Amino acid sequence: MLGYIDKIRQISKGLIEDKKVDMIIGFKKGTMPMMNEPCLVKSPKDVEKLVWDSNCGINLANYLTDRKERIGIIAKGCDSRNIVTHIIENKIKREQLVIIGVPCTGMIDKHRLTSMFEGEIEQVTEQNGNITIKGEDFEEILKKNDVLQQNCSVCIHRNPVVYDELVSDLVEEQDVDRYEDVRKIEAMPSEKKWNYFDDLLSTCIRCYACRNACPLCYCPTCFVDESRPQWVGKSDDSIDIRTFHFLRAYHCAGRCTDCGACERACPVGINMRMFTRKLEKDCFEQYGWEAGLSLDERPPLDTYKPEDPDDFIK
Amino acid sequence: MEHMGIEPGRIHFSWVSSAESTKFVQVVNEVTEAVKALGPNNHFITKEAKVA
Amino acid sequence: MSDWEPKIVAFLCNWCSYGAADLAGVGRMQYPPNIRVIRIPCTGSMSPKFALAALREGADGVWVSG
Numbered sequence: 001m002l003g004y005i006d007k008i009r010q011i012s013k014g015l016i017e018d019k020k021v022d023m024i025i026g027f028k029k030g031t032m033p034m035m036n037e038p039c040l041v042k043s044p045k046d047v048e049k050l051v052w053d054s055n056c057g058i059n060l061a062n063y064l065t066d067r068k069e070r071i072g073i074i075a076k077g078c079d080s081r082n083i084v085t086h087i088i089e090n091k092i093k094r095e096q097l098v099i100i101g102v103p104c105t106g107m108i109d110k111h112r113l114t115s116m117f118e119g120e121i122e123q124v125t126e127q128n129g130n131i132t133i134k135g136e137d138f139e140e141i142l143k144k145n146d147v148l149q150q151n152c153s154v155c156i157h158r159n160p161v162v163y164d165e166l167v168s169d170l171v172e173e174q175d176v177d178r179y180e181d182v183r184k185i186e187a188m189p190s191e192k193k194w195n196y197f198d199d200l201l202s203t204c205i206r207c208y209a210c211r212n213a214c215p216l217c218y219c220p221t222c223f224v225d226e227s228r229p230q231w232v233g234k235s236d237d238s239i240d241i242r243t244f245h246f247l248r249a250y251h252c253a254g255r256c257t258d259c260g261a262c263e264r265a266c267p268v269g270i271n272m273r274m275f276t277r278k279l280e281k282d283c284f285e286q287y288g289w290e291a292g293l294s295l296d297e298r299p300p301l302d303t304y305k306p307e308d309p310d311d312f313i314k
Numbered sequence: 315m316e317h318m319g320i321e322p323g324r325i326h327f328s329w330v331s332s333a334e335s336t337k338f339v340q341v342v343n344e345v346t347e348a349v350k351a352l353g354p355n356n357h358f359i360t361k362e363a364k365v366a
Numbered sequence: 367m368s369d370w371e372p373k374i375v376a377f378l379c380n381w382c383s384y385g386a387a388d389l390a391g392v393g394r395m396q397y398p399p400n401i402r403v404i405r406i407p408c409t410g411s412m413s414p415k416f417a418l419a420a421l422r423e424g425a426d427g428v429w430v431s432g
Binding site: 330334 | 370371372374376381382383384385386387388389390392393395396397398400401417418421422424425426427428429430431432
């Protein structure tokens with residue numbers, strides 16, 4: 001994965017110099033370990049800023065909404081699926097984009113790493129599938145595959161689905177059971193489910209980082225900011241919190257690609273993907289739909305087919 | 315909703331045409347029965363703000 | 367507890383079930399008094415937030431009918 005960067009820089013430089021794009025959206029090194037920042041590169045000399053490693057978990061499709069420029073964007077599997085969703089939802093035009101596809105082998109779970117060590121992590125480097133973590137008085141080498149973000153470890157679309165350029169050969173897709181934990185919750189009785197989510201959301205502070213990191217959340221006025229009528233209370237009361245997470249998940253139904261940006265952005269490490277993934281699973285099982293795989297197909301929630309399931313209607 | 319712990323049977327969906335008053339009455343009966351069987355809703359109620 | 371009666375919020379489509387409710391009234395049919403009807407312009411305008419709002423405000427059940 002580390003070797004990609006030369007190719008990324010080379011392609012980006014070419015695109016800007018040939019005036020094919022006005023800017024490149026990619027990652028630059030963050031000021032803290034494991035926190036690469038998105039960056040816009042507009043001139044060939046800035047191309048050197050771009051980096052690529054296993055800390056590029058932010059979904060760059062988020063930065064495309066309603067842009068007018070011609071854009072070169074670096075896209076992992078999940079980014080590319082969200083780009084497709086953006087195109088389907090008329091938030092950007094395919095002609096505006098040059099997609100630099102990056103086959104991905106997963107991103108590191110920074111929440112997990114931070115909680116694994118007492119002291120502050122000062123440096124994280126990777127080499128040949130191993131991660132070296134350095135702090136003031138410790139140093140440890142871990143296997144990257146053991147510390148992947150959970151959504152990456154169950155990812156089945158690691159390769160970009162649309163791209164104009166590709167920085168390396170495609171990687172092998174995983175064959176995993178995506179919904180084991182969702183099924184576990186489905187099997188619980190109602191009371192237990194309620195408590196499970198109470199527990200899950202108990203630390204939420206309503207900072208809306210998950211919403212802001214999400215490439216799907218681009219409504220001009222989000223439902224939580226509406227005040228007339230006010231559907232969702234603004235407090236950190238457990239019911240308000242639950243209403244927020246629940247409705248947000250509904251807004252993402254049939255659109256979520258499980259890129260994990262929400263979970264990654266969460267400052268208290270809530271796994272809110274337990275909501276979105278249930279809907280993702282339902283979409284897959286009832287409509288055979290996975291978001292962002294094709295530019296020609298309309299999503300299930302805006303098409304009608306006579307064979308759509310309707311058992312829930314009396 | 316069931317996924318997050320609201321009991322199945324609290325929320326109902328149906329399709330009744332404007333000419334089907336008998337079906338309407340029948341569905342009202344069914345829904346009422348189902349909710350009665352579940353008892354009062356304990357979850358998801360916003361508690362009144364505590365007055366100091 | 368035995369005299370508890372559920373409150374059910376019914377979201378009825380103007381053109382379908384609301385008409386049916388009207389007809390049931392005209393026909394003097396008997397049905398339980400537990401439902402509180404909210405007329406919506408069309409079931410297509412139903413949003414999950416309506417159902418949640420009903421539960422939040424203390425409803426025991428929600429019924430959406432087109």
